[in-house]
Amino acid sequence: MSRTQTKAFLYFIALILFVIALRIVLMTSIPLLDTTEARYGELARVTAxxxxxxxxxxxxxQPFFAKPPLATWFAASSWLAFGHNEFALRLPSLLMVLLSSLALLYGAQSLKLTRQQWLFATxxxxxxxxxxxxAGAVMTDATQLAVVTWAMVLLWRxxxxxxxxxxxxxxxxxxLGIGAIAKGLATWVLIGLPVLLFWVCSSREVIYSHIKKIWFWPGILLFIGLVLAWYIPAEIYYPGFLKYFIVGEHFQRFLEPGWKGDMYGTAHRQAIGMIWLYWAASIAIWLPLFVYSMVKDKPLINTKLDAETKWLWACVLAPLLFFTLSRNIIWxxxxxxxxxxxxxxxxxWSTIGHRFKRVMQVLIAAWLILATFASLVWIPQQTETRSVRKLVQTxxxxxxxLPLYAYSSDQFSLSYYTSGQIQLxxxxxxxxxxxxxxxxxxxANAKLAPQLTANGQAVIIANNNYHVLLMTKHK
Structure with missing residues (x-):
């Protein structure tokens, strides 16, 4: 490795460690946020x-049928091992994202990646x-990301x-077996769709060769054993689980706008094609490079693309195309x-012009400055309004x-921060x-505060803009 390459290598490592440090600051400083993160945090606490x-x-x-248990197992185990705090619950998500990065490193040779490119991708x-x-939220998505990324790399190898x-x-x-207990059929779909899209853009010989290498009976038997090892006991001890999870969560959720059968949350009705706006927000500063690469490669219609580039584009576009017609989606x-x-x-990166590269460097620098300010100052202040942690602590x-009550039915942080002792x-x-x-x-909800304190029956002793903590008059 030349001196310039070594310098670039160390530069990327420093940047990555800095971003991870910012993420850890947020993991330790902010409360579990309602509703999603607090729901999964409370799920892990009750499970543990x-x-x-x-x-x-x-x-x-109330058993939780909406998702398989892998992410909850990770969060609950971490909570027991590293302390009953927000950081412990969030740590598995950070590790899963880093594990996804290691998958790219494992596939570096087959993907023709240099070490600098791997660090850049990370x-x-x-x-x-x-x-x-x-990378640091109590959700199931980072676990699924690790599974799908490793599958993507292994399939390409x-x-x-x-x-x-x-x-x-x-x-x-x-x-694939682990995917069944990560997010179930959805994980297999997100693995299988890029393969199908790649095959559509490939020759018959490439397809047959790929199938022959994938089809491996000892692995298939191991896969079946892994799947049945959890799903059979789950249905035996919790009859009705398979019907709700397979039919409801995998079909009705996406085929029925505003699905009413959701037992644990609310179905999300979005406009058709909303996934592309979500994608633009998801990659933010990197959006110009996405547009540039789309224009340059013209994926799906450019027959001159090499197989590796086709594979990567299939992995990018397949989930976005799949969710294009779905209304019940989140970002x-x-x-x-x-x-x-x-x-x-x-x-x-090495193919873009000097001026474009300078613009991107300015965007990256701006992101780092903004992320630093947001992580240290703005986000910790704002997120307290999306949780009742401070009110419960007060x-x-x-x-x-004194006995503590809550006039609320959907604030999972209430249950988490009171260890389930809140009276709703x-x-x-x-x-x-x-x-x-x-x-x-x-x-109670802050909007009710004037009504609840009008006759002097209660006084506000704390608030977080959306909720207030009231105390009724003394004896």
Missing amino acids: TGNYWLMPHMSAD FVMLTAPIGFIS LQTSATPLKSDQYGLWIV TYTLTALPAFALLTAKF AHSQHPS IEDYAAVTNLLQQPDTLLI
């Missing part, structure tokens, strides 16, 4: 404290908003090997397109002996009765 390791639970009487993954947020390694064949089918559905896009960006520190009130009549009880604490 109640020993619900077969099927994670939202409460003692930097792109961590600085794209979808990557930065996912098999494609490019004259004699495929048995370790790669076993590895692929093990990853994290773009995440599995990120690693392949990061590789394309790393490879395209209640426990200033009035530890479902109707306003019960709130009126509660105001008659002296020395009682109530967390």
Whole structure:
């Protein structure tokens, strides 16, 4: 490695470590955010404290059928091992994103990646908003990202090997088995669609060769064993799980706009094609390079592209095309397109003009400055309004002996930060009765505060803009 290459190598490592440090600051400083992150944080807490390791639970009487348990197992285990705090819950997501980066390194030779390009791709993954947020949020998406990325790399290694390694064949089918307990059929779809898209753009000989290398009976049997090892006991001990998870979460969720059968959240109705706007927001500063590379390569219609570039474009475009006609989507559905896009960006960097490169360097520098300010100052201040952590801490520190109630039904941070001891009130009549009880604490929507304090029955002792902590009058 030349002196210039060594300097560039160390420069990228320093940048990556800096971005990781910023992410760790946020992982330790901000509360679990309602609703998604606090929901999965509470799911991990209940699973760990109640020993619900077969099927994670939202409460003692509510098993969680919406997702397989892998991400919850990671979060719950980390919570038990490293302390009952937000950082421990978020740590597995950071590790999963870094594991995805290691998958790219494992495939570097078959992908014709230099070490500098691998580091560049890792930097792109961590600085794209979808990557930065996912690398340290209590969600299932980072776990799925790791599974899909390893599958993407192993599939390509098999494609490019004259004699495929048995370790790669076993590895692929093990990853597919793990995918079943990461996010189920959705994970297989996100792995299979790029393969199909690549085959559409390839010759018959390439397709037959790829299938022959993928088809490996010992690996297939191992895959079946991994899948059945969890799904059979899950259905036996929790009848109805398969119907809800397979039919509801994988078909009705996407085919029925505003699906009403969601047991754990709210179906998201979006405009057709919204996934592309989500993608633009997901990659942010790297969007100009995406547009540049699309114009330069003209994927799907350019028959002169080499096989490797076709494969990477298939991995980028397949999930985006798949969700184009779906209305029930969220922006994290773009995440599995990120690693392949990061590789394309790393490879395209040396081909762009000097002026364009300078513009991109300014954007990157601006992102680093903005991310530093946001991570140290702005985000910690703003996120307290999306959680009741401070209100619960105030209640426990200033009035530890008083009963605490909440007029709310969808704030998962209430359950997490009170260890499930919060008493929820479902109707306003019960709130009126509660105001008659002296020395009682109530967390309620801030919009109700004037109404609840109008007659002097309660006073506000803390607020976070969206919620208030009230105390009824003394005896």
